[in-house]
Amino acid sequence: MSSWYMKPNSEADIVTSTRIRLARNIKGIPFPSGMTDEQKKELKEKIKAVITESNTPFSKKLKYIDMANVPEIEIKAMVERHTISPEFVINPQGKAIILSEDESISIMIGEEDHIRIQVILGGLCLEEAYDIASNIDDMLHSALHFAFDSNLGYLTECPTNLGTGLRASLMLHLPALEGSGEIRSLSDTVNKIGFTVRGIYGEGSKSLASLYQVSNQVTLGLSEKNAIENLKIIATQLIEKEKALRESFEKLKLEDTVYRALGTLKYSRVLSSNEMMNLISRIKLGISMGILSTDILPMKLFVENQPYMLMKKHGEISPQERDSYRASDIREAFN
């Protein structure tokens, strides 16, 4: 199970998690979209061999999993806990993943690019996550010939990843900026300087649970170090604005909102995924504002009660049953 949502991290206050992703391709083989089944098989074997043969204490912690052998529910649950990308699951055939036990490291083979190295950690820790990703990159690089152009940098299927192949993202909890509507104008500003803010969980522009992902868009002509530093500056500004706005909350109204969420989570018998996310968002805010004191890890509850995570635990159940199991699991967690 992924550890990013299991870590009682004081920094996880507003920054829920840090994600680093590196896109790499091997020279002389077409991108996955153009590969034959045989080539896909060879690619998987090749990368598996690198990990196995490197034989370091680190590589021994990694586990190779052929996606064709993973049940559908587990695949979708992996997406829910951010272990793999949603794009990775469209067709599991010819795809494999190399995972660390705590799922903080996942190397996706056969996604849009041959290799996608992902490191995801709880809280704000861009440098730490980048160092881990970079070490894996070095390990693979020493055994494989990556497609690299001395002018462009790393070559990738999609031009938006050309150069560093780096996507650094932070997941931020921004209920105050969302509630005041400021998040929209801030998104626009951040967009103009090469970063993206988008609501995760939830369709379209409406974010659920006030969780927003901020990430770099520019991968060309900028070093990894600069991209990460700039992201950190942007995020710090958003965090400061969020904190300042939270101070203007009317205390009693905030307490009421937080405790009502707690009451509903502790007592409801039917709980949809969307409602659960929004309620837990309020609990998270309550903990962060010093209103609630609990051992509950909101993001753990949040992830573990996503639809497929619930089905992984309780078996194949209907959406109606899911809402009832969700309510009962959450009641149990709080009582």
Next chain:
Amino acid sequence: MSSWYMKPNSEADIVTSTRIRLARNIKGIPFPSGMTDEQKKELKEKIKAVITESNTPFSKKLKYIDMANVPEIEIKAMVERHTISPEFVINPQGKAIILSEDESISIMIGEEDHIRIQVILGGLCLEEAYDIASNIDDMLHSALHFAFDSNLGYLTECPTNLGTGLRASLMLHLPALEGSGEIRSLSDTVNKIGFTVRGIYGEGSKSLASLYQVSNQVTLGLSEKNAIENLKIIATQLIEKEKALRESFEKLKLEDTVYRALGTLKYSRVLSSNEMMNLISRIKLGISMGILSTDILPMKLFVENQPYMLMKKHGEISPQERDSYRASDIREAFN
């Protein structure tokens, strides 16, 4: 304090309370609307003397209170607990009340008629309430000359009370009939045969807390006994329909509704009067349906957390403070 909402009465399940009211006037004096201050004073003294001089164990339990001496908050709190009618409080000057300790008996002097005898009891007990009212009527009658016409019966200010001067009412909790919309057509039908169904608590047609008052409209050409029997038949039919409809509720959905109400009552920090009433209505339904088991008396909580009842307890507080005290008093009651 009134006992009608304090009685853990199994009949109080759907029928919350029974109310009997008799309108009487003394011969040879104008109706209150036409009385001088001197006449009002004489009327009060006259009735006070009857009670004092009757000197029975029963009359000793009754207390005379001049309304001019009652603080405004207490007067409005008396309306909230149904001890006096809303019409009685418009101008307390020249008015008095004779009350039993538990407030189940209240004799209003100087309302629309000279004397309004009210008996209010928890649950369905029309005969018992009528007997008490009738005894008081006899006691007063023996000492006073009531305005009576051998053809019309008792004379009253408003022609709708002419005859028996009796208004018999039952307060029913009808969440299922309300939820299904059936209450409207049933009201229309009941209206046509000389009874009234109206939502109490709440303005206009929308009832709060699914509480409805059913009462007789006809006072002329019908004995008290018949009026009461007919009301009982009407109420029994409404109760049966309500019970049948409750059986069709989806169990899980009902449990969810009831427990969410409990969660909100146990955790909210700000609670308006209207929301409180609707939440307690769900608790009452939950107890009645065997979902919740609690020592809490829903109607006691309901009445004691009305605005003026709260101010009687906590002093003169703003509406905002009231919502906060209400939330905190209710949390305390449940925890």
